[in-house]
Amino acid sequence: MNKVVIDLFNMTKRFNIKTIFAVILVAVLGMATSVSAQNVNVTATLDSTMIFIGGQVDLKLEISQPNNVTINFPLLNDTVTKNIEIVEKGGIDSLNIDNKRLILTQLFRVTSFDSGLHYISPLEFEIIDGESRSIASSNALSLMVVNPFKEVDPEKGMTDIKGPIDTPFKIVEIINYIYLYGGILLALALLIWLYLYYRKNKIDKDTSFKKPKPTEPAHIIALRELDKIKESKLWEHNKVKQFYTEVSNTIRNYIEHRYEQPALEQTSVEILASLKSNNEIDKKSMEQLQQVLELSDLVKFAKFTPLADENGLTLMNSYFFVNQTKLEVIKSLEEEKQIMINNESKE
Amino acid sequence: MEQSVDIRELNERIKNESSFVDLLTIEMNKVIVGQKHLVEGLLVGLLSDGHILLEGLPGLAKTLAINTLATIVDADFSRIQFTPDLLPADLIGTMIYSQKKEEFIMKKGPIFTNFVLADEINRAPAKVQSALLEAMQERQVTIGETTHVLDKPFLVMATQNPIEQEGTYPLPEAQVDRFMLKLVIDYPQKEEEQMIIRHNLAQSFPKASTILKPDDIIRARKVVKDVYMDEKIEKYIIDIVFSTRYPAQYNLEKYEEMISFGCSPRASINLSLAAKAYAFIKRRGYVIPEDVRAVCHDVLRHRIGLSYEADANNITTVEVINDILNTVEVP
Known part of the structure; x- marks a missing residue:
């Protein structure tokens, strides 16, 4: 349209108004016809x-x-x-x-x-x-x-590089980093916790293998067990092997808790050797123990049938050994007093 | 009561039959200074018809020990040095053509003897090892189309050099399992070494006397099998072997990941046999837990497969067996 206007302006210089009007009319009509036609x-x-x-x-x-x-x-x-x-x-x-x-x-x-x-x-x-x-x-x-920037005038000479534009800090700018590193830290913390949890469980499992320490003194348990064996009269019922198995187990259990050595996992020879090296037991008690363990081994492993006297002797030696080697706990006056009060109240 | 009489009789019989053990030990000790464990192991192997794998450094009287045993028992002995170019025929023999007779005749190999020292067995290729191990297992050798039964007693003592690994063919687990015992021998004590020097510098080296015949050994083997083993001991052996397979069931969970494979039933059989032989050596007619524990390391050490985790933690089979013996309840 602008071109048309310029053309018209030039034409006004050469033609009179009528002619111009006629030309414009023809052109406008022509355009209108063309556009409206299409x-x-x-x-x-x-x-x-x-x-x-x-x-x-x-x-x-x-x-x-x-x-x-x-x-x-x-x-x-x-x-x-x-x-x-x-x-x-x-x-x-x-x-x-x-x-x-x-x-x-x-x-x-x-x-x-x-x-x-x-x-x-x-x-x-x-x-x-x-x-x-x-x-x-x-x-x-x-x-x-x-152009938002200032025009540089080279005639003013060299100018320094402009510093970074100081913009206000926005949390949005670092939020992605917070998510990323926060996530990594959380994952690490979780891994450490899992490791510690696993380790603790493992230690717990390891320690769970340890035999529980009995609440009662070892000799009390041993004497009670020996009483039971005595009352059951196993050898009289032709259960000699069972009798010797139970007696030797009771004595080995007693040694395990009294001397804190794995007597249940040791052979008779090993038990005697380790007790001997301790030098805590007198000679007579050692002889009694040796008689019990050796005869028990013979009965258990060699089909040996001992005499009735030997059965009695084994049981007696077991009692003697436990009584002679038991660990006496000296009670305080207050404890003694408490026991007396308890006994009186029971009566 | 009748059973106890039997055991007393058996005890007496074994005391009589095993009387040669003391003499044999004395004769062995004349020549072999120290190495009590090696001599005992040889006796256990000999009496229980088993073969022995020996691990130890050179110069520890391995050859001398088995040679002396052969002299004492009046048996034949041969030593085979295993090398990378050894062929099965060099071991068991082959058929060669005789121009004189114009036919193939059999040339027996050095395995046709009573006692064989297979020196550095891991230096020979697998096919030679297999030939030896087959002969050990079957106690017979087939050359050409004929099968030849080997002489009795037949005892193989194979040695392995624990230091060198390059250019060796380590025995596979399945073949190691065929050895009844694996003995590990170490250097002698100071006093023992002093005695060794004196023996070797003397005018004449001590010589063992022949006190037995091979038939005596065969008879003794039968008696060894009669040694009484109580059910409690059998269960103890089974517990020990099972603890190598399922450590967690025996409060040995720490070995759950460290043992890649446990002992085979052959281990149970050999442990029982070796325990009986040990009881016989100790001149007892019955097996006690001490006998089992005495031979346990030698019978089991080559039958437990350790994992890489165990290697990384420097755990050895000896430690595993020690822990097992300290954990499994003695009957």
């Missing part, structure tokens, strides 16, 4: 008429046309004009509307790196209706590109 409307719009240098703005081309007409869009590849570059080119989108018309739109994201007012001349679209071809032009546009 009934095609083309518009070009910009999101913003002003951007900073390097900023981006959307250029939208929109055509309203009848369904039976074919339109060729202008071929824009890299630039719209010399100073306006295309950053992103969208596809042609179509929309059918009720009155057999079609609206086609295409979006271009454009930018400019030259400051100043840039003129975008009307864009031309080719209209093909059957065999006839015509051109429809969009409206012209202008884009103001502003």
Whole structure:
């Protein structure tokens, strides 16, 4: 349209008003006939008429046309004009509307790196209706590109590099790092906790293998067990092997808790040797113990049948050994007093 | 009462039959200074018809020990040095063509003897090892189309050098299992070494006398099998062997990951036999837990497979067996 206006201005210099009027009338009528014949409307719009240098703005081309007409869009590849570059080119989108018309739109994201007012001349679209071809032009546009930076005057000499722009701190800037490192720390803490938990459980399991220490003194348990064996009269019921097994087990159990040595996992020879090396037991008690263990071994492993006297002697020696080696706990006066009170109250 | 009479009779019989053990030990000690464990192991192997794998450094009287035993028992002895180029035929023999007779005749190998010292068995390739181990197991050798039964007693003592690993063919676990005992021998004590020097510098080296015949050993083997083993001892042996397979069931959970495979039933059999032989050596007609414990290390040490985790923790089979013996309840 601007071109038309300029042409008209030039023409006014050469032709008189009538002639000009006639020409304008013919041209306007001609255009109106052409566009209305095709009934095609083309518009070009910009999101913003002003951007900073390097900023981006959307250029939208929109055509309203009848369904039976074919339109060729202008071929824009890299630039719209010399100073306006295309950053992103969208596809042609179509929309059918009720009155057999079609609206086609295409979006271009454009930018400019030259400051100043840039003129975008009307864009031309080719209209093909059957065999006839015509051109429809969009409206012209202008884009103001502003340089936000101060102009450098080289005549002022060298200047220092500008420091970083001081911006206020925002938590949003580090929130991703907080999530990342926080997550890693949490995972590490979980792993350490799992390791410690596993280790504790393992230690618990290891320690659970240790035999529980009896609450009563070892000799009390041993004497009670020997009483039971005596009452059961196993050897009289022809259960000699069981009798000797129980007696030797009772004595070995007693040694295990009294002297804290693994007598149940030791052989008779090993038990005697380790007790001998302790030098805690008198010779007579050692002889009694040796008689009990050796005879028990013979009965248990060699089908030996001892005499009735030997059975009695074994039991007697067991009692003697326990009584002679038992650990006496000296009670305090208060404990003695408490026991006496308890006994009196029972009576 | 009848049973106790039996055991007393058996005790007496074994005391009589085992009287040669003391004499044999005296004769052995004339020549071999120290190495009591080696001599005992040899006797256990000899009396229980088992073979012995010996691990020890060179110069510890391995050859001398088995040679002396052969002299005492009046048996044949041969020593085979295993090398990488040894062939099975070098060991068991082969058929060679006799030009004089114009036929193939059999040339027997050094394995046709009573006592064999297979020196550095891990230096020979697998096929030679297999030939020896097959002969040990079957006690017979097939050359050509004929099978030859080996002489009795037949005892193989194989040695392994524990230091060198390069250029050796370590015995696979399945073949090691065929040795009844694995003895590990160490250097002698100071006093023993002094005695060894004196023996070797004397005008004449002490010589053992022949006091037995091979038939005496065969008869003694039968008596060894008669040694009484109570059910409690059998259960004790089973507990020990099972604890190598399922350590967790015996409060040995720490070895659950460290033992890759436990002992086979052959271990139970050999442990029982060796315990009986040990009781016989101690001139007893019945087995006691001490006998089992005395031979336990030698019978089990080569039958427990340790994992890489155990290697990383420097855990040895000796430690595992020690822990087992300290954990499994003695009957």
